[in-house]
Amino acid sequence: MKKITIIGAGIVGVATAAYLRREGHDVTIVDMRPPGEYTSFGNAGILSPGSCVPIAMPGILKKVPGYLADPMGPLKIRLSYFPQALPWLMRFVGSTSRSKVEYIADALISMLNQTFDAHAPLAQNANCSDIIRKSGYIVVYDTDQAYRNDALAWKLRRDRGVICNEIDAAGIERLVPALGRNYERGVHLPEQGYVINPERLTKTYARQFQQDGGTILQRKVLDIEIGPQGPRAINTDAGRLEVENLVLCAGVHSNEFSSKLGDSVPLEAERGYHVTFSDPSLELPMPVASAQNKFFITPMEMGMRIAGQTEFAGIEAEPDYSRADVLMKHMKRMFPNVREVDATRWMGRRPSMPDSMPVIGRATKFANTYYAFGHGHLGLVGSAPTGRIIADLVAGRQPNIDITPFRPDRF
Numbered sequence: 075m076k077k078i079t080i081i082g083a084g085i086v087g088v089a090t091a092a093y094l095r096r097e098g099h100d101v102t103i104v105d106m107r108p109p110g111e112y113t114s115f116g117n118a119g120i121l122s123p124g125s126c127v128p129i130a131m132p133g134i135l136k137k138v139p140g141y142l143a144d145p146m147g148p149l150k151i152r153l154s155y156f157p158q159a160l161p162w163l164m165r166f167v168g169s170t171s172r173s174k175v176e177y178i179a180d181a182l183i184s185m186l187n188q189t190f191d192a193h194a195p196l197a198q199n200a201n202c203s204d205i206i207r208k209s210g211y212i213v214v215y216d217t218d219q220a221y222r223n224d225a226l227a228w229k230l231r232r233d234r235g236v237i238c239n240e241i242d243a244a245g246i247e248r249l250v251p252a253l254g255r256n257y258e259r260g261v262h263l264p265e266q267g268y269v270i271n272p273e274r275l276t277k278t279y280a281r282q283f284q285q286d287g288g289t290i291l292q293r294k295v296l297d298i299e300i301g302p303q304g305p306r307a308i309n310t311d312a313g314r315l316e317v318e319n320l321v322l323c324a325g326v327h328s329n330e331f332s333s334k335l336g337d338s339v340p341l342e343a344e345r346g347y348h349v350t351f352s353d354p355s356l357e358l359p360m361p362v363a364s365a366q367n368k369f370f371i372t373p374m375e376m377g378m379r380i381a382g383q384t385e386f387a388g389i390e391a392e393p394d395y396s397r398a399d400v401l402m403k404h405m406k407r408m409f410p411n412v413r414e415v416d417a418t419r420w421m422g423r424r425p426s427m428p429d430s431m432p433v434i435g436r437a438t439k440f441a442n443t444y445y446a447f448g449h450g451h452l453g454l455v456g457s458a459p460t461g462r463i464i465a466d467l468v469a470g471r472q473p474n475i476d477i478t479p480f481r482p483d484r485f
Contacts, residue, residue: 082323093461106294110276118370118381124236126183128430148368165428181479192458200282210264221259304440328447344426348381393421426450
């Protein structure tokens with residue numbers, strides 16, 4: 075048995091803690107917030123093993139001016155933040171070659187295709203398997219040409235075994251009758267799924283972790299005390315905690331700590347928004363994604379959620395809820411009769427790497443430190459597979475996939 079401290083109580087940190095505790099380790103999670111109340115609170119809830127296509131694709135640079143000029147578009151960069159974002163954006167563009175996206179897709183599919191298998195024991199142990207739905211989802215396009223423009227993305231998925239069934243307007247109507255008749259082409263992915271409440275999933279895993287003997291401390295981590303062999307304590311707003319083994323799952327704050335450990339990584343707070351309609355007067359049999367506008371609409375137990383958008387403004391900037399208003403307008407276009415009563419808006423910060431791949435593995439300088447962060451849009455789907463990988467590494471076992479692509483010093 076090893077004593078392990080985890081910084082971060084989001085879904086990645088909690089799933090990792092659960093896997094480590096299952097193997098009998100003495101595990102403590104430390105976070106200033108309760109489990110699941112930061113970025114893991116408000117995501118789109120998608121469990122998509124087929125999400126192996128990186129955000130940085132060939133030709134995306136040509137699309138950026140159009141995204142930025144379109145008030146209804148999926149991207150905004152605050153002008154005052156652009157100089158700080160520029161190094162990350164340059165690395166992002168540098169990841170768009172065909173050979174690079176093939177490499178990234180191979181790495182991501184190897185991890186993500188374990189999603190349902192990796193979540194299953196955690197959900198069964200926590201008696202919350204009902205939160206996870208393997209319903210499939212559909213992706214819709216306004217025009218057939220827009221679908222053809224995405225041919226490479228679909229080829230990347232199909233080449234890696236993801237079932238992607240092309241459907242026409244009639245097929246879309248059969249699968250999602252409530253959807254407005256604005257779409258010429260779609261793709262049905264039957265082996266994908268979602269969770270009906272991302273926050274409840276994280277909190278339920280966390281509660282079971284505690285019942286199984288794990289510890290959760292609500293404290294703000296201020297600094298890491300480093301000795302010759304690596305971290306030996308963390309300093310918090312409630313005092314010093316000794317550390318024997320450290321796992322860093324601190325989301326957008328991870329590089330603040332990893333850089334102290336000798337691993338500075340290009341991590342960016344890619345801000346996203348959601349609107350949740352508590353009484354939408356609308357039923358969906360599965361999530362629906364807009365490929366062109368980069369959002370998902372997901373049926374959840376608390377209502378209907380539309381989530382997406384990308385905003386670069388740093389970690390601390392106040393939310394720009396006009397981005398949520400854009401999502402609301404898209405929702406009304408797709409579902410004209412949706413009820414807006416009691417709709418709530420939210421902003422979260424995705425911990426994103428420029429190549430769309432997380433940082434998973436041992437620190438480059440210290441054997442007692444492990445990284446599990448930077449999942450970007452893939453936090454929920456990648457959380458349980460990541461936890462299983464970290465448990466293997468801590469036990470001295472070889473993970474069941476090659477984690478070399480996720481190494482912290484790849485840039």
